[in-house]
Amino acid sequence: MVMIRPLSEALTDTSVDLPEGKPLLEITDLALRFGGTRAIDGVSFDVKNGELFSIIGPNGAGKTSIFNVLSGVYRPQAGSVRFLDRSLLGMRPDAIAKLGISRMFQNIELFDNLTVLDNLMLGRHQHLDYGMLSGMAWVGKAKRIELTNRRIVEDIIDFLEIEAHRKFPVGMLPYGIKKRVELGRALAMEPKLLLLDEPVAGMNVEETEDMARFILDIRAELDLTMIMVEHDMGLVMDLADRVMVLDFGKRISLGEPEEVQNDPAVIAAYLGEGDEGPTLEDEIAESKGGQDVEEAAT
Amino acid sequence: MSAPTTQQVEPRTPRRTLRGRPELYTDYAKDQALLNTPAKRFWTGLLLLAALVLPWMPFATRAWIGNLTVVLIYAIGGIGLNLVTGFAGQVSLGHAFFVGVGAFSAAFLGGSPGRAAGGLELEMWVWLPLSGLIAMVIGLAVAPLAARVRGLYLAILTLGLVFLGEHIFREWEFITGGFIGRSAPDPIVGGFNLYQRQEIFGVDVTREAIYYTFCLVILVVMALLARNLARSGSGRAFAAVRDRDIAAEVMGVPLLRTKVVAFGVSSFYAGVCGALLTIPFGQITPENFGGLAGLLLSVEFLAVILIGGVATISGSIIGAAFVVLLPRVVEIASQYIPFVGGQGSGAFLTVFQVNGILFGALIVAFLVLEPRGLFGLWLRVRNYWKAWPFSY
Numbered sequence: 001m002v003m004i005r006p007l008s009e010a011l012t013d014t015s016v017d018l019p020e021g022k023p024l025l026e027i028t029d030l031a032l033r034f035g036g037t038r039a040i041d042g043v044s045f046d047v048k049n050g051e052l053f054s055i056i057g058p059n060g061a062g063k064t065s066i067f068n069v070l071s072g073v074y075r076p077q078a079g080s081v082r083f084l085d086r087s088l089l090g091m092r093p094d095a096i097a098k099l100g101i102s103r104m105f106q107n108i109e110l111f112d113n114l115t116v117l118d119n120l121m122l123g124r125h126q127h128l129d130y131g132m133l134s135g136m137a138w139v140g141k142a143k144r145i146e147l148t149n150r151r152i153v154e155d156i157i158d159f160l161e162i163e164a165h166r167k168f169p170v171g172m173l174p175y176g177i178k179k180r181v182e183l184g185r186a187l188a189m190e191p192k193l194l195l196l197d198e199p200v201a202g203m204n205v206e207e208t209e210d211m212a213r214f215i216l217d218i219r220a221e222l223d224l225t226m227i228m229v230e231h232d233m234g235l236v237m238d239l240a241d242r243v244m245v246l247d248f249g250k251r252i253s254l255g256e257p258e259e260v261q262n263d264p265a266v267i268a269a270y271l272g273e274g275d276e277g278p279t280l281e282d283e284i285a286e287s288k289g290g291q292d293v294e295e296a297a298t
Numbered sequence: 299m300s301a302p303t304t305q306q307v308e309p310r311t312p313r314r315t316l317r318g319r320p321e322l323y324t325d326y327a328k329d330q331a332l333l334n335t336p337a338k339r340f341w342t343g344l345l346l347l348a349a350l351v352l353p354w355m356p357f358a359t360r361a362w363i364g365n366l367t368v369v370l371i372y373a374i375g376g377i378g379l380n381l382v383t384g385f386a387g388q389v390s391l392g393h394a395f396f397v398g399v400g401a402f403s404a405a406f407l408g409g410s411p412g413r414a415a416g417g418l419e420l421e422m423w424v425w426l427p428l429s430g431l432i433a434m435v436i437g438l439a440v441a442p443l444a445a446r447v448r449g450l451y452l453a454i455l456t457l458g459l460v461f462l463g464e465h466i467f468r469e470w471e472f473i474t475g476g477f478i479g480r481s482a483p484d485p486i487v488g489g490f491n492l493y494q495r496q497e498i499f500g501v502d503v504t505r506e507a508i509y510y511t512f513c514l515v516i517l518v519v520m521a522l523l524a525r526n527l528a529r530s531g532s533g534r535a536f537a538a539v540r541d542r543d544i545a546a547e548v549m550g551v552p553l554l555r556t557k558v559v560a561f562g563v564s565s566f567y568a569g570v571c572g573a574l575l576t577i578p579f580g581q582i583t584p585e586n587f588g589g590l591a592g593l594l595l596s597v598e599f600l601a602v603i604l605i606g607g608v609a610t611i612s613g614s615i616i617g618a619a620f621v622v623l624l625p626r627v628v629e630i631a632s633q634y635i636p637f638v639g640g641q642g643s644g645a646f647l648t649v650f651q652v653n654g655i656l657f658g659a660l661i662v663a664f665l666v667l668e669p670r671g672l673f674g675l676w677l678r679v680r681n682y683w684k685a686w687p688f689s690y
């Protein structure tokens with residue numbers, strides 16, 4: 001029987017050695033337009049090695065767009081994106097994935113017809129260094145590599161406590177489990193930078209607590225750098241080292257959680273949302289009070 | 299009992315635990331095996347055995363063995379189409395073109411030179427894989443273009459291949475024999491003709507039985523390779539590209555390369571299918587694979603995977619049996635149904651029309667009611683019995 005290993009033994013390549021003070025990710029003057037809308041409007045920020053960096057802002061502020069630029073799905077019109085001292089601009093998504101950036105999507109993007117296992121194995125895709133012909137013969141190298149990667153995937157399944165769902169097509173699973181599977185798939189890529197786009201959106205209190213625990217455990221065990229976009233202010237204030245606030249594609253504040261919370265520009269932006277949007281303080285109170293955060297997330 | 303040695307002994311699950319729990323997996327290798335349940339092992343073994351002894355049964359006429367041989371060959375082509383369309387989600391109407399390329403390659407490589415056409419008179423162990431490879435190379439050449447369009451546009455682009463094919467097959471006389479076509483190559487392996495009555499160990503064996511057995515072996519090998527492909531990294535990449543292409547790319551799956559590979563493998567299977575098909579056809583003409591007939595052949599292969607089951611290898615085989623044998627059954631049945639008759643018999647419906655109607659109805663019925671095809675129906679039956687007597 002296979003023993004359960006700590007995650008750090010299954011995923012060994014998630015931390016980076018960088019000289020002190022050297023950021024893992026550097027974004028300068030990033031600009032992205034869709035016709036007339038400026039989704040990202042001259043945004044600059046650094047993400048330090050090992051940091052949990054959070055991006056918040058009202059709906060349509062450009063948070064997901066930043067992730068899409070980082071993973072190569074959108075091409076920005078101006079600015080620079082440097083990761084591990086390489087420019088990501090113009091690189092295809094699969095090449096960026098190979099460099100070590102993986103992500104969770106805001107609207108779950110799992111492969112619905114495949115099982116949980118196969119979804120996670122797809123996360124391992126870039127680590128399967130055997131050829132197609134070897135796979136067709138299924139002897140020697142291919143078989144061995146499949147087995148070692150299956151073990152890693154099983155460790156992740158154990159870690160996320162989704163053993164019972166292993167062989168189910170993910171399309172049939174409940175929402176909260178799907179989110180976990182997506183986290184698992186992103187982890188399976190053994191990234192150096194993990195992008196979490198609203199990991200607890202639409203979750204109840206317990207599911208949110210579970211997800212927070214997973215994120216903390218991943219940090220503790222893997223020393224993995226993360227960027228988290230989230231509307232649940234309680235979660236952001238508890239977990240993040242630094243927070244950046246976006247509004248209409250512009251950076252309006254950046255700093256430690258307490259600084260950002262008391263920044264007049266931030267308060268104004270959230271108040272400016274008018275009657276339909278909750279204020280920043282409301283949101284914090286609401287999520288801390290254990291209310292359903294679904295409303296704030298949509 | 300000798301004392302345990304210092305050598306590292308693999309920890310084993312005691313046999314006691316295993317007995318009576320054949321579905322308890324003790325390592326991932328067993329779980330990942332192709333036939334990972336006793337039921338699968340039993341039924342696959344039984345089916346294979348039945349397929350092997352079938353031509354020796356007294357009721358097996360030569361004509362019927364011939365029909366079954368076509369089933370086996372169609373199954374190879376069906377698996378090929380299933381790889382690109384069922385697994386990788388790239389709908390292709392051009393499958394008949396690649397089948398045709400395989401057929402004419404085989405005829406040129408294995409056939410003898412004729413009036414206008416050349417021929418290399420190679421043995422089958424050369425012309426069979428080479429026909430697949432030639433089809434594959436052409437598939438790989440077309441794929442980068444095809445991989446850039448999707449859905450309806452892809453269907454139309456691949457349909458274009460069939461009509462382009464008709465033109466090439468007609469004009470390139472040296473290879474194809476032109477308008478009148480050319481005869482099939484001789485399937486000779488090491489001096490042994492696989493389509494000739496032979497005396498084997500003192501037993502008189504019909505040419506149909508020999509060729510049937512040969513095709514069965516080829517199908518088993520190619521089905522096995524396809525199953526392995528499906529469960530390996532490439533197969534998962536196909537499915538990922540089919541289900542969500544952007545997410546697949548972000549997960550590190552190269553989109554263009556994956557689609558091109560799917561087209562390439564699929565064309566290889568089509569080429570082998572075409573090469574094998576030359577033998578039962580006897581004479582092959584551009585009309586078999588190009589133009590409207592080619593389109594019909596492509597649709598037949600789509601029917602194979604839709605009726606059999608999208609993205610399953612065993613489904614492709616069931617589907618091939620259905621598509622090849624149904625017209626024969628209709629033909630026989632037509633003698634007993636008053637308003638159905640043969641071509642020119644003056645009956646209300648011809649056999650040909652009945653086939654068209656049946657196929658159309660079946661494709662629509664499966665698409666609407668059971669997209670997983672006959673394979674899906676089988677899953678339902680199996681799950682029903684597994685859950686019996688509970689109805690959920």
Ligand SMILES: Nc1ncnc2c1ncn2[C@@H]1O[C@H](COP(=O)(O)OP(=O)(O)OP(=O)(O)O)[C@@H](O)[C@H]1O
Pocket residue numbers: 034037038039057058059060061062063064065066106298
């Ligand atoms: N593919 C696209 N085409 C056109 N406009 C787009 C596209 N993607 C994003 N946008 C626009 O860019 C702006 C920023 O969108 P983005 O999805 O980045 O916001 P967000 O901060 O993630 O919002 P939310 O909190 O609702 O997820 C919006 O005005 C959006 O309409």
Ligand SMILES: [Mg+2]
Pocket residue numbers: 063064065106
């Ligand atoms: Mg968003």
